[in-house]
Structures are given as C-alpha cells and as structure tokens.
Amino acid sequence: MVPLSWYVVLGAILFVVGAAGVLVRRNLLIVLMSFELMLNSVTVNLVSFSDVLGDLRGQIIAIFVIAIAASEVAIALGILVALVRNKATLEVDKITIMKG
Amino acid sequence: MEKAFFLLFAAMAIGSGLMVVMARNPIHSALALMVCFAQVAAVFVLLGSPFLAAIQIFVYVGAVMVLFLFVIMMLEVRKEARARFLETGTVPTLAVVVLLGGGMLAQLLASERLSALSFGAERGSAGTLEDLSKALFIDYLFPFEVVSVILLVALVGAIVLARTEAE
Numbered sequence: 253m254v255p256l257s258w259y260v261v262l263g264a265i266l267f268v269v270g271a272a273g274v275l276v277r278r279n280l281l282i283v284l285m286s287f288e289l290m291l292n293s294v295t296v297n298l299v300s301f302s303d304v305l306g307d308l309r310g311q312i313i314a315i316f317v318i319a320i321a322a323s324e325v326a327i328a329l330g331i332l333v334a335l336v337r338n339k340a341t342l343e344v345d346k347i348t349i350m351k352g
Numbered sequence: 353m354e355k356a357f358f359l360l361f362a363a364m365a366i367g368s369g370l371m372v373v374m375a376r377n378p379i380h381s382a383l384a385l386m387v388c389f390a391q392v393a394a395v396f397v398l399l400g401s402p403f404l405a406a407i408q409i410f411v412y413v414g415a416v417m418v419l420f421l422f423v424i425m426m427l428e429v430r431k432e433a434r435a436r437f438l439e440t441g442t443v444p445t446l447a448v449v450v451l452l453g454g455g456m457l458a459q460l461l462a463s464e465r466l467s468a469l470s471f472g473a474e475r476g477s478a479g480t481l482e483d484l485s486k487a488l489f490i491d492y493l494f495p496f497e498v499v500s501v502i503l504l505v506a507l508v509g510a511i512v513l514a515r516t517e518a519e
Binding site for chain 1: 354370373375378382385388389403404416423426453461466469470479487499502505509516
C-alpha cells in the first residue's frame with residue numbers, strides 16, 4: 253500500500269522540476285512544455301486526493317484542468333507562431349518590445 | 353507490488369521531467385514530456401481512475417504534444433538548439449527553485465495531517481465511470497458547457513493568431 257504522501261511528494265517534485273524549466277530555460281517552447289509539466293503535477297495531486305477521500309470532485313476538477321490546459325496550449329502556440337513570424341526569435345530574453 | 357510499480361512510474365516521470373528541462377534540442381524535450389505524461393497516466397491507473405488515464409493519453413500525449421511537435425518542426429529551431437545553457441542568472445534562479453522544492457518537501461513530509469490521511473476504507477469508493485459521468489453531466493453540467501465554450505474560443509483564437517495577414 254503506497255502512502256498518500258508519496259503521491260503528493262511526486263506531485264511536488266514534478267511541480268518544482270516544471271518551475272525550474274519555466275524559470276531557467278530561455279527557449280519559449282521549453283518554457284511552455286515545462287508549464288504543462290506543472291499542470292500535470294496538479295492533476296496528480298487532485299486525483300490522489302480524490303482516491304484517498306473517495307470523492308469524485310478531484311477527478312472532475314482534473315478533467316477540467318486537462319481541458320483548460322489543452323486550450324491554453326493552443327492559444328500559447330498560436331501566439332508563439334505569430335511572435336516568430338514577427339520577430340524571428342524564440343528566446344525569451346530577446347522579446348523586449350514593450351520594455352519602457 | 354503496488355509500491356514497486358509506483359516507484360517505477362514515479363522515477364520515470366521525474367527522470368523524463370528532468371530531461372524536458374535539461375535537453376538542448378526541443379524535440380528531445382517534447383518526446384521526454386510525452387514519456388512523462390504516459391507515466392502520469394500510469395499513476396492515474398494506480399489511483400483507480402482509468403478514465404482519467406485514458407483522457408490524459410488522448411488529450412495530452414495525443415493532442416497537446418503532437419501540436420507541440422508540429423510547431424517545433426514548423427519553426428526553425430536549429431539555431432536555438434545550440435544556445436548556451438548556463439546563461440548569467442541561472443545559478444541564483446536554480447538556487448531559488450531548489451529552495452522552493454526543499455521547502456515544499458520539508459513541509460509535506462513534516463505535516464501530521466498528510467501522514468494521518470492514508471488509503472483506507474474509502475479507497476475505491478470514489479465511484480465508477482458511471483458515477484463520474486453522472487456527476488459530470490448532472491452536477492457539473494454548467495462548468496462542462498463553459499469548458500466547451502472555452503475550447504471553441506481557443507480554437508477560433510488560435511486560428512486568428514496563426515493566420516498570416518491577407519494583404
């Protein structure tokens with residue numbers, strides 16, 4: 253029997269790895285992918301609590317999180333494509349057009 | 353037995369997650385992320401929700417990551433793949449992230465409420481797929497419809513954003 257804390261720790265580790273990717277990497281695609289990793293860690297947490305408490309709401313919230321994450325990826329990649337078309341770079345450091 | 357499976361899936365998920373963050377080529381990152389999502393789907397099966405495991409594979413691996421791969425292959429990423437990894441400001445950022453992770457883990461492992469919760473009698477009583485679908489379509493019908501509209505808006509928005517200006 254796996255203790256619940258193992259699942260939550262897995263969620264926490266995935267979250268931190270995703271956060272490291274978002275903060276450290278310069279390539280916008282890798283940043284977006286690390287963000288998806290963070291969202292996945294949240295769903296792991298939700299489903300594990302749903303199982304331990306016998307409550308369906310965790311799974312339902314996880315379904316909504318997955319749906320929202322998918323739509324967010326679509327928009328983010330659309331923005332990325334428009335950005336590359338206008339500025340021809342994928343580095344987050346070079347996107348400073350709104351800098352004061 | 354379940355512990356062995358969980359440790360296998362968790363180790364592969366964390367390992368491929370680290371590959372996502374550390375790989376130089378974005379295609380390697382995308383494939384590592386697909387592996388990570390598959391491991392998370394396996395963890396969902398261990399947690400007694402095969403429906404969510406199937407949704408995870410369908411939506412994340414099958415749609416989101418394929419979309420990422422389309423975009424990666426569409427854009428010219430060979431220049432970026434050779435970019436220097438350790439830019440200035442990476443080490444303090446990593447220190448902050450390690451601090452965050454250490455803090456989270458310390459608090460999780462020291463919490464009595466978390467250790468008090470364990471997979472006891474209520475395990476598996478979350479409900480069958482029938483109960484889940486009834487809850488989704490009866491109790492949570494409004495959020496479901498809102499999510500449908502959000503997906504439609506995202507679809508239209510992505511088309512508008514990615515379209516070239518027709519002069």
